[in-house]
Amino acid sequence: MFELDLIGTWWHRRRRKPRGPAAAAVAIVTLAGVAQAPPVAASDQPPEPRNLAAGLGYAWSQAPDAAYPDEGRELTDGEFGSLDRNDPAWVGHTRGKTREVVIDLGSKQSVSRISAHFLQDWPTSSILVPLTVSMYVSDDNQSWAKLAHKSTQLLWGDGPPRDETYSWDAATDGLPDRNVRGTMAYTRYVKVMFSVHTRASQLLDEVQVLGFDGKTKQAVTPRPDHPAYLAPGTATAGISDLALLYNGYYESGKGNWTKDRIIPYLAYVDTSGRPVEPLFDGVLYLGLRTPDGRDFGSGDTTLSDWNWYLDKTFAAHGDLTALNEAAKEVANGLGKPRLRTKVVLMIPDPGEWLTDFGDVDGDGVSENVNEASVGRDRAIANREKIVRWWIDTVQKRWASAGYSHLQLSGLYWLSEQISTSASGPETLRRVTTAVHDNGFKLFWIPHFLAYKSHLWSVVGIDAAAFQPNYFFEEMSAERIDDASSIAKRYGMGVELEFDERMLTDDVFRNRYIRYLNGGVEYGYMKNAFLAYYQGNDAVLQAAYSSDPRQRVLYDWLHEFVRGTYRPQPVS
Numbered sequence: 001m002f003e004l005d006l007i008g009t010w011w012h013r014r015r016r017k018p019r020g021p022a023a024a025a026v027a028i029v030t031l032a033g034v035a036q037a038p039p040v041a042a043s044d045q046p047p048e049p050r051n052l053a054a055g056l057g058y059a060w061s062q063a064p065d066a067a068y069p070d071e072g073r074e075l076t077d078g079e080f081g082s083l084d085r086n087d088p089a090w091v092g093h094t095r096g097k098t099r100e101v102v103i104d105l106g107s108k109q110s111v112s113r114i115s116a117h118f119l120q121d122w123p124t125s126s127i128l129v130p131l132t133v134s135m136y137v138s139d140d141n142q143s144w145a146k147l148a149h150k151s152t153q154l155l156w157g158d159g160p161p162r163d164e165t166y167s168w169d170a171a172t173d174g175l176p177d178r179n180v181r182g183t184m185a186y187t188r189y190v191k192v193m194f195s196v197h198t199r200a201s202q203l204l205d206e207v208q209v210l211g212f213d214g215k216t217k218q219a220v221t222p223r224p225d226h227p228a229y230l231a232p233g234t235a236t237a238g239i240s241d242l243a244l245l246y247n248g249y250y251e252s253g254k255g256n257w258t259k260d261r262i263i264p265y266l267a268y269v270d271t272s273g274r275p276v277e278p279l280f281d282g283v284l285y286l287g288l289r290t291p292d293g294r295d296f297g298s299g300d301t302t303l304s305d306w307n308w309y310l311d312k313t314f315a316a317h318g319d320l321t322a323l324n325e326a327a328k329e330v331a332n333g334l335g336k337p338r339l340r341t342k343v344v345l346m347i348p349d350p351g352e353w354l355t356d357f358g359d360v361d362g363d364g365v366s367e368n369v370n371e372a373s374v375g376r377d378r379a380i381a382n383r384e385k386i387v388r389w390w391i392d393t394v395q396k397r398w399a400s401a402g403y404s405h406l407q408l409s410g411l412y413w414l415s416e417q418i419s420t421s422a423s424g425p426e427t428l429r430r431v432t433t434a435v436h437d438n439g440f441k442l443f444w445i446p447h448f449l450a451y452k453s454h455l456w457s458v459v460g461i462d463a464a465a466f467q468p469n470y471f472f473e474e475m476s477a478e479r480i481d482d483a484s485s486i487a488k489r490y491g492m493g494v495e496l497e498f499d500e501r502m503l504t505d506d507v508f509r510n511r512y513i514r515y516l517n518g519g520v521e522y523g524y525m526k527n528a529f530l531a532y533y534q535g536n537d538a539v540l541q542a543a544y545s546s547d548p549r550q551r552v553l554y555d556w557l558h559e560f561v562r563g564t565y566r567p568q569p570v571s
Contacts, residue, residue: 049112053103053190053209054078061100068092068203075101080117081205083161085125090203092127093196095475097482102141103190103209110219111137111185113210114147115167116192119203122158127201129154130194131449133166134489137187137222144191145222146489148173149454155420166194175222182220184211195449195486198475227488229528236463236493237409237441239282239342241561242531243539247312247319248287248296254536255287257319262326264543266341267334268558271551273544275333279561280532284412284443285319286346287312297414299351303358303367306348306390313345314397320406327405342409344443345394347431349415350386352379352423360389371423380423384430391438410441413461417450425452425459432460445495445531448483454490465493465531471511472497480514484522494524496560499535503542503550510570512553516560517567526563 053076064070070091081089093099114135121127129152136144148168170184190209196202212219232240243265247255265283267275287296290305313319323341331339350357350369357367367386371379391411398408413431418424435442441462446453448469456464468483487494496515501508519525532539542554559565 049210049212051078051208052105052109052111052211052213053207056103056105058101058103058207061098062093062096065092065094065201068201074205075207076103077206079205081119081203083119083121083163085119085121085127085161085203087205089205090119091205092201092203094201095198096196097478098193098195098486099202100191100193101207103207104141105188105190105209108139108186108188108215108221109211109213110216111187111190111209111211112170112183113167113208114190114192115165115206115208115210116194116204117163117165117206118194119161119163119205120154120156121161122156122200125161125201126199127203128156128197129164130166130196130202131156131451132195132454134193135168136191136193137185138189138191138224139187139221141189143224145185145187145224146176147185147222149490151452151454175220182218182222184216184219186215186219186221197449198473227485228491229488229524230463230465230491230493231527232529235441236443236529237282237342237344239344239409239463240529241280242282242284242344242443242465242529243280244284244286244531244533245319245323246287246536247285248309249289249291250536257322259322259325259329261537261540262323263330264540264554266326267330268554269543275330277334278330278339279558282342282344282409283323284344284346284531285313285323286412286414296346296348297416299349299353299369299415301348301351302354302356303360309348310393310397314401320398320401320403324403324406331405340405340407342407344410344412345408346412346414347387347390347435349413350383352383352419352421352427357382357386360386371421376423380427380430383427384434387431388434391434391440395438408440410443410463411435412443412445416445416447416467418446418452418455418459420451425455428459428461432462436460445533448479453492457491463493463529464490465495465529466490467495467497467533468515469497471499471508471515477514480518481522484518484524487524487528493529493531494519495531495533497533498538499533500538500541501535502538502553503545506571509553513556513568513570516556516565517570519560520565520567525560525565 056076068091074091079089081087116133118129119127120129132149132151134149135147138144150166152164154164175182192207245257247257249255265280268277268279270276287309294301294305327341331337353370355368355370355373359366367382368374369379369382418428432442444456444461444464445467447467466483466487468480470479484494498512502512542550545551556565
């Protein structure tokens with residue numbers, strides 16, 4: 001932890017007093033604490049909460065940027081910044097891992113509210129509010145109990161400078177379910193965590209901890225969390241390692257899978273191509289593009305596009321038939337004729353703005369998912385209707401095909417974040433209900449800065465694997481550390497990411513190796529549900545390569561899946 005120097009003379013700088021939005025935020029904090037606090041005897045506690053953190057020191061997990069330094073007690077001095085990034089009240093962080101700031105209250109106190117105040121000035125000053133801010137408490141500064149993950153309500157977008165306060169309020173948010181009898185947290189240490197954007201800065205000026213001295217009758221000590229990856233099991237339909245095979249439209253035809261292309265995924269093959277032992281135990285078929293260039297994940301595809309994908313995937317000589325043939329050959333080749341490959345199929349995003357999706361129920365009316373056109377409730381209901389039609393159609397086609405060596409184990413929500421619209425979480429709740437009504441598990445793989453990704457289990461998703469997104473752009477390898485920590489904090493699995501560039505470009509080869517090494521260092525190799533993004537066919541190319549330097553990438557992947565991989569040096 002980066003400890004602020006609080007010994008000796010503290011240089012107190014002159015700043016503007018709270019006014020405008022910042023002052024309003026302060027007033028709201030105080031009034032909310034009074035109005036929503038439960039009635040108690042006058043002798044039990046003061047008439048209103050105070051800022052328990054006022055004037056206290058704290059510890060940063062990483063020092064703030066030199067351009068926006070913390071000269072000492074910047075976050076607890078009661079001085080709010082104006083909507084000007086040059087106001088010295090703001091403390092800034094850019095790039096790197098999730099930041100943490102820990103405040104020691106000195107002794108256990110009754111905490112009723114925690115808040116943190118941030119600035120946004122985009123794109124003028126490249127400053128964004130965090131997508132997520134989390135609040136934790138602890139008795140010993142070692143074991144922590146989560147109080148809340150809070151997502152931005154401001155959202156990102158162009159415009160003049162704005163600010164946002166993220167708060168956990170015991171009166172409205174409550175304590176974790178296992179502490180339902182308390183309305184305050186009795187604790188000594190308070191931790192605020194916030195995500196950091198790859199290219200934008202995050203600026204904050206104040207962290208307030210409202211509450212009462214000592215222990216009130218309403219205060220309880222929250223039980224510490226035990227962060228852990230999502231383990232393979234019932235929630236993942238028994239799948240440990242899920243390979244992503246993209247079978248949408250490609251001009252090159254790479255979205256058309258054949259038996260021989262699939263075999264190196266289902267089984268580790270030797271240099272002659274002979275299956276030696278099982279490899280990935282699950283396959284996710286998903287498509288991105290239609291022949292007309294529309295994107296299944298962005299909500300701009302229509303019924304004709306969805307039917308095109310169904311026809312391609314379920315064709316007599318289509319992608320699922322090829323997968324079944326590969327699974328059968330692998331099962332027989334390994335002497336395990338009863339072995340079945342578990343399959344997950346995508347659910348495209350029905351979107352939120354189409355007024356003419358197509359008629360899925362034969363009533364002569366095209367489904368309209370645009371809230372401005374038909375209203376929120378009808379739009380959500382129509383999205384649900386489309387998804388239920390899709391699930392029903394998938395099941396009928398699957399049953400009709402009679403695949404001998406495949407097991408349909410789950411469905412996958414293609415969109416990589418929960419929609420930023422107000423109806424986004426409710427739409428996903430409807431989707432998960434439809435999936436569960438048909439006896440399947442719902443899978444999801446959100447990107448690194450996915451909006452409200454921490455809500456995945458709240459909306460009913462069964463299995464989620466978090467994307468580090470380290471492979472795709474230049475950044476510090478600490479992103480893998482950060483992503484694995486977030487995955488554990490949210491209870492998710494992890495996605496390993498690589499593509500064909502690792503075969504010929506040392507930059508991407510090294511990034512691939514760091515993912516594998518991270519599995520050992522951060523524990524996700526053996527203890528987590530894993531998904532594998534591989535571009536289109538990087539695994540296939542490595543498996544069949546005559547170049548030992550490429551082939552070894554496949555060998556290491558095999559060892560990783562088995563849990564026997566040993567970290568390799570990075571050149």
